[in-house]
Amino acid sequence: MRIKVKIKRCDPTGRGGCEPYLQAYDVDVKEGMTILETLMWIKENLDGTLSFRRSCRSAICGSCALVVNGTPKLACKTQILREYEGAREVVLSPLSNFRVIKDLVVDLSPLWDKIGRIEPWLQPGSEPPEGGWIITKDEVERIDRESRCILCGICNSGCNSQEVDPEFIGPSAAAKVYRFVGDVREDGKRRRLERVSGPHGIWDCSRCVMCNEYCPKRVEPMTSIEKLRVEAIREGLVDNAGARHVEALVDSVNRVGRLDEAVYTFRSLGFLRSIGMIPLGIRLELHGKMPLPHIFPAIEGIEEVRELIRAVEEEE
Amino acid sequence: MRFAFYPGCAALAIAKEAYRSTLLLAERLGLELVEMVRANCCGAGLFNDKNRELNLTLNGRTLAQAEEMGLPIMTICNTCFMVLNRARAELDRDDYLRDKVNHHLARIGLRYRGEVKVKHLLQVVVEDVGIDRVKGLVRRPLRRLQVGAFYGCHILRPSEAVAFEDPDRPRSLDDLILAIGAEPVDYEGRTKCCGFQLDLVSPHLAYRMIGKRIMECRDRGGETMITGCPLCHINLDSYQGYAGKEVGFKLDMPTFHLSQLLGFAMGFSEEEMGFAKHLVSPERVLKDRGLL
Numbered sequence: 001m002r003i004k005v006k007i008k009r010c011d012p013t014g015r016g017g018c019e020p021y022l023q024a025y026d027v028d029v030k031e032g033m034t035i036l037e038t039l040m041w042i043k044e045n046l047d048g049t050l051s052f053r054r055s056c057r058s059a060i061c062g063s064c065a066l067v068v069n070g071t072p073k074l075a076c077k078t079q080i081l082r083e084y085e086g087a088r089e090v091v092l093s094p095l096s097n098f099r100v101i102k103d104l105v106v107d108l109s110p111l112w113d114k115i116g117r118i119e120p121w122l123q124p125g126s127e128p129p130e131g132g133w134i135i136t137k138d139e140v141e142r143i144d145r146e147s148r149c150i151l152c153g154i155c156n157s158g159c160n161s162q163e164v165d166p167e168f169i170g171p172s173a174a175a176k177v178y179r180f181v182g183d184v185r186e187d188g189k190r191r192r193l194e195r196v197s198g199p200h201g202i203w204d205c206s207r208c209v210m211c212n213e214y215c216p217k218r219v220e221p222m223t224s225i226e227k228l229r230v231e232a233i234r235e236g237l238v239d240n241a242g243a244r245h246v247e248a249l250v251d252s253v254n255r256v257g258r259l260d261e262a263v264y265t266f267r268s269l270g271f272l273r274s275i276g277m278i279p280l281g282i283r284l285e286l287h288g289k290m291p292l293p294h295i296f297p298a299i300e301g302i303e304e305v306r307e308l309i310r311a312v313e314e315e316e
Numbered sequence: 317m318r319f320a321f322y323p324g325c326a327a328l329a330i331a332k333e334a335y336r337s338t339l340l341l342a343e344r345l346g347l348e349l350v351e352m353v354r355a356n357c358c359g360a361g362l363f364n365d366k367n368r369e370l371n372l373t374l375n376g377r378t379l380a381q382a383e384e385m386g387l388p389i390m391t392i393c394n395t396c397f398m399v400l401n402r403a404r405a406e407l408d409r410d411d412y413l414r415d416k417v418n419h420h421l422a423r424i425g426l427r428y429r430g431e432v433k434v435k436h437l438l439q440v441v442v443e444d445v446g447i448d449r450v451k452g453l454v455r456r457p458l459r460r461l462q463v464g465a466f467y468g469c470h471i472l473r474p475s476e477a478v479a480f481e482d483p484d485r486p487r488s489l490d491d492l493i494l495a496i497g498a499e500p501v502d503y504e505g506r507t508k509c510c511g512f513q514l515d516l517v518s519p520h521l522a523y524r525m526i527g528k529r530i531m532e533c534r535d536r537g538g539e540t541m542i543t544g545c546p547l548c549h550i551n552l553d554s555y556q557g558y559a560g561k562e563v564g565f566k567l568d569m570p571t572f573h574l575s576q577l578l579g580f581a582m583g584f585s586e587e588e589m590g591f592a593k594h595l596v597s598p599e600r601v602l603k604d605r606g607l608l
């Protein structure tokens with residue numbers, strides 16, 4: 001089947017810098033052909049100037065990530081006809097949230113820097129015991145997902161927090177932190193959690209689910225971030241808006257069964273920042289929207305909710 | 317069509333207009349809503365930051381309540397929809413967790429069996445009511461009104477758990493915009509995040525997200541936006557002023573709840589739909605289009 005493959009290109013050495021433009025190529029595609037095979041065919045037969053990255057061709061090296069019709073994917077793991085059928089066109093662009101070097105090649109160094117900064121190696125407190133560490137199946141499974149990351153950058157490309165804050169730790173580095181925090185041999189757990197509890201850390205994830213949705217290895221970085229948050233709170237690292245937000249919500253549910261917005265806002269923000277919200281409060285009030293504290297009667301059956309919270313806490 | 321109605325905390329407090337307009341719309345559409353007055357807050361995902369089992373147990377309670385009622389759940393909040401469905405999917409997939417949760421639920425005489433469906437109003441309208449039926453009920457076609465559909469994240473993702481429509485190429489809201497006589501505006505950020513969860517944690521990130529979404533829609537000719545989520549609405553509407561400051565642009569984008577714009581097109585008045593509750597008034601745009 002002959003289809004048009006449109007590729008978002010740019011060449012920083014050409015005139016106009018890296019001003020992107022769309023170039024269309026007519027390609028005969030066969031059932032089962034991947035996007036990477038298509039790109040390689042174009043490069044060999046139509047246009048040797050086209051740039052893209054690849055190495056393993058089998059979804060292991062993480063080199064070939066790009067954006068297909070708006071969605072970040074691995075070129076070598078994606079069949080072109082399936083994409084064409086869904087959208088009636090195929091538009092290939094470089095990963096989002098990274099600077100483009102040329103055509104489909106982006107500068108991944110911010111990702112390597114983030115990974116480097118989290119010290120991606122095991123830091124055990126002592127030498128392995130005689131006969132080596134004995135790790136149970138459960139203990140391995142706890143960090144199994146996080147161990148699968150191939151550093152392709154797809155999660156970072158989709159990440160809505162990284163889009164508005166390039167300094168945000170990002171899903172891949174956060175998942176990597178959990179890979180060590182969750183490792184029974186690790187000794188630097190608390191220090192690692194302290195580091196990610198600050199600005200641009202785990203509490204800046206907006207839970208947009210993009211990383212869980214698109215990770216080609218099903219690492220589920222957002223779930224890793226949730227697990228890091230649990231660990232951080234358990235370690236007592238609660239002096240930040242993110243952790244206060246969680247505690248305020250659980251308290252509110254324990255008290256009235258649902259969200260008491262005013263108290264929740266106040267407790268999450270702390271006194272000073274709550275004052276900053278007063279102008280908005282006044283406008284909300286004028287529109288009959290201002291949430292008032294403690295006016296909610298508890299829901300019917302609140303004892304049940306409290307009973308369940310107690311039951312889970314007891315177990316912990 | 318009967319549903320166990322789970323409005324969510326936002327629609328019961330800060331976004332009451334979403335709740336009220338939903339009740340009026342439901343009656344017009346022939347949906348019988350039995351409100352789950354005993355249901356607790358879904359936690360908006362934050363229970364997971366405290367204790368995963370707490371999340372599954374408290375949401376398991378809601379799911380089990382609906383099973384006792386013998387009805388599918390209908391929510392009007394993307395986040396409730398995602399959280400309940402994500403908990404449901406986890407419980408269905410993991411016997412060990414389900415047993416644990418059921419062990420807790422037994423203390424309050426409930427049991428999660430794994431039979432309940434959790435639907436969103438948008439899904440109910442397109443799947444159960446049908447676009448044709450909606451078309452037939454339109455009394456005030458919103459001609460020429462340029463509406464940007466804001467899907468938001470949680471009605472689409474994680475797609476495996478929410479199992480609604482193609483998260484990359486959703487069309488339900490756009491189909492409805494057409495059905496009520498208005499014109500859908502396509503723009504980049506329609507399936508992205510409104511930033512709600514960062515409002516109180518890292519507000520500047522949230523404001524940037526809101527600003528970006530509104531600017532993207534505006535640049536493509538959008539003059540109003542519509543969303544099926546009261547949390548997205550809080551951000552797009554109530555926080556629009558802050559977002560405008562963040563992106564350095566005076567924003568003026570009225571945003572409707574799904575139920576409001578459908579109801580308005582079906583002949584309910586702006587008072588009934590609660591337009592005055594919005595911080596960014598839709599009055600001027602609606603007058604310009606001869607709809608008020």
Ligand code: FES
Pocket residue numbers: 053054055056057058059060061062063064065074075076077
């Ligand atoms: S080429 Fe290695 S992952 Fe695609």
